[in-house]
Amino acid sequence: MTDFPNTYDVAVIGGGPIGLSAAYEVAKQDHSVVVLERNNFFNQAGSSGDLPRMFRTMYTEEFMADLALESIDSWKNLEKDAGENLRLMTGLLNFGDPNYRPGGPEGTLLDPIKNLDRLKMKYEKLSKDNIEDRYPFRQLPDEYVGIHAPDNGVINVPLLVRTLYRLCRDKGASLKEYTHVRRLEPDGQGWNICATEKGFPVAYHARKIIITCGAYVNHILRPSFNVQLQLDIWEMVASYWSLKAGSDGTKFPSMWFQFQGDVNGKSQLFYGFPALPWGPPDVARIAVDAATRHIEDPDDRSPSQVCADDIANTRLKDMAINGGSSYARPEFSISRRDPDGNRLLKEYPSRADTKAGILSQEPAQGSSISNA
Structure with missing residues (x-):
């Protein structure tokens, strides 16, 4: 040696x-x-x-669901070694259009049920009314359904x-x-x-x-x-929003992800987290699972600026949010390939919007969260 x-x-x-x-x-x-x-x-x-x-643990792909199940014991062992919980196990609500088609970055709404049944994992089906009773979403389309799985949580x-x-x-x-x-x-x-x-x-x-x-x-x-991977790196944006307390407030009991097709060429794949004990009080992180700018090398990112269009795409409607975006952070997301080697890609139009981070309260008929 x-x-x-x-x-x-x-x-x-x-x-x-x-x-x-x-x-x-x-x-x-x-x-x-x-x-x-x-x-x-x-x-x-x-x-x-x-x-x-x-x-x-809710995944459309079998191999991802299998890995998620296997990782549960690994997480428990790590938390035992650490002497404290590293996750807040709130569960996860997936909800939206039951006919949302395959091809999106997170699979489909209903296909994870097959894996949950196969792996004998707990879940609960929710109607549109069930969702509105438990979460601060309003005016959901009648056809909306949800799946809540308890074996999911927020990583600290x-x-x-x-x-x-x-x-x-x-x-x-x-x-x-x-x-x-x-x-x-x-x-x-x-x-x-x-x-x-x-x-x-x-x-x-x-x-x-x-x-x-x-x-x-x-x-x-x-x-x-002298080899390299074909990477598709998304410059994603997430914003933090103040939460309104009370019976008509916006307290989220768990993580959530909305499945809905694009509207006017804009992604409707919104997701969010509850307020966190280790974060600022009474604020929630909310984002859209999309990015205007894709790069192949992290050296090409734009750390000093965030696309205004992406920030605007996280603005909320039909939710009584008290306040606006406190700050936005760019982050990396790399698309994965399915087992057949097909890369999961989407195209997003570029539209400048100088009103990034401004709350919109006007109603969006038939939509829980929408774009301005």
């Missing part, structure tokens, strides 16, 4: 939740492991920024990444931030890792490599193996 001072059994490239989870599993087996993160840990540069993410992202960092550190993992991996070179006994740390050259050696750098994966694959 090449005589590197920085030699490990395993090197993990990327220090987000997946990378830290992988390192923790390696460290638990008493193998030496190093995590190489190009930014600081707990950063906003990848897909683990902001406060919540969904843990969900800040706590998750910090907990994984702590668990890795306690198991002896080496955690290196501002370490930018430039190239991997095989040497017959493992891998030479050429990197820079805060701009200065540094070298590591590992018997095995785990690449968990998300949207940055091609930054490793291209110089190391």
